[in-house]
Amino acid sequence: MTETDSGKVSLWKLFTAFMRIGAFTFGGGYAMLPMLERECVEKTGWVTHDELLDYFAIGQCTPGVIAVNTATFVGKKHRGFIGAFMTTAGVVLPSFVIICLLAALLNSVMDIAWVQYAMHGVKVAVGVLIINTVIKLVREKIKGLIGYVLSIAAFLLVVLPFFKVSPVFVVIGAALIGIVRGLIIERSGTKA
C-alpha cells in the first residue's frame, strides 16, 4: 500500500502484539486505544496516529467488533490476508481462553471479594487511560476552530440524553462536513 511496507513485519510479532492487546484490554473498543497506541504506534511504528484514528472511524460504521476491525486493518496493511488473520486470531485468542476457563468455574471466581475489588480499581484506571489518550489526541491532532467544533459536537451528540445519536451517524456526518469543507476551500482558492 505504501512505501513503508518494504521492510516486512514478522507474522509472529503481529500475532504476539495483538495477543497482548487482547489480553490486557479491559472494557473493549475504545479502552483498547492506549494499548494500540503503545504497541502499534510508539513501539513499532506499524501505523501512524492518523491511520489508527481512521481505522477507529471506519470501525464505528462497519459491522463487527471494533477491536477485530482494527486488528484486521493493521495486519492487512503489513502482510495482507495472512497478516490480518494473525492479528485477528491474536486479539481474539486471550478472550476465548479466559472466558472458556471462567465459564467453567464462573461463580466461584467472580464471587471472590478481592477479585471484585481489583476489577473496580481497574475500571477507574481504564477511564484514566482513555482520558489521557483523548488529551493527547486533542493536543496533537485537532487544529483550527472547525476541528474543535467537530469534536465537541461529536461528544455532545453522543453523550447528551436528548440527542443520543448513534456514532454511525456522527461518523457519516463528520465525513460529509470534511468533504464539503474541502470543496469550499478549493473553490475559494481557485477564485482568489
Add this chain to the structure above:
Amino acid sequence: MNLYLTLIYEFLQIGLFAAGGGLATLPFLNALADKYPWLTADMINQMVALSESTPGPLGINMATYAGYMAGYSTFGSPLMGVTTAFTATVSLVTPSFIVIMIVAKVIGRYKNSKAVNNAFSGLRPAVAGLIAAAAWTVIKPLLFDFGAADVSGFFNLPEIILFTALMIITNLKKFKKLHPLVFIALAAAAGIIIGCTLGW
C-alpha cells in the same frame, strides 16, 4: 436444527449487523434468549458483568460465553462447550474480517483521492469526540451516583480519589513512558487495598 449450524447462522448475523462494537451485540443476544432454550436473560446479565471485568473485546467475550453455555447445557460437557464457543466466536468475527479486508483494499486504491482525504480530515476530530464520549460513559457511573438522595451521596469519594491520583501519576514526566499495564496493575492493587479497608 443442529446446534452448530444454529450458532453459525445466528452469530454470522450478529457479526454482520451489530455495528459499533461490543455492547451493540446486546439487543441481538436478547433476541437469541427469546428464541432458544440454551440462553436466558439471567445468563446474559451474568455475561455482561463477566465480559466487562475480563480482558478482551466485549463482543468476543459475549460470543464465547454464549457459545460455551449453549454447548455445555445441550451436551453436558465442558469440552463440547469449548467447541460450540469456538463456533460462535469464529462466526462472529468472520463478517467483519471480510468487510474490513474489502474496505482496506478500496481505501488503499483511493488513498490519494481528494474527497477521501477531506472526509478523513472531518472524521479525525469527530472520532476524538467519540472517544471522549466513551471515556465519559466509563467514568460517569464510577465517580458519580445519579440516583443518590443527597449531595454527599452523589460523589463516590474513594473512586474520585483514586481517579485523581491516577490522573496525576500517569501524567508525571517520569512515568509517562510506562506501559499502560503498569497503571492497570497499580489500580488493581489499589482497588484491593481500598476494598479491604474503606470498602468501595
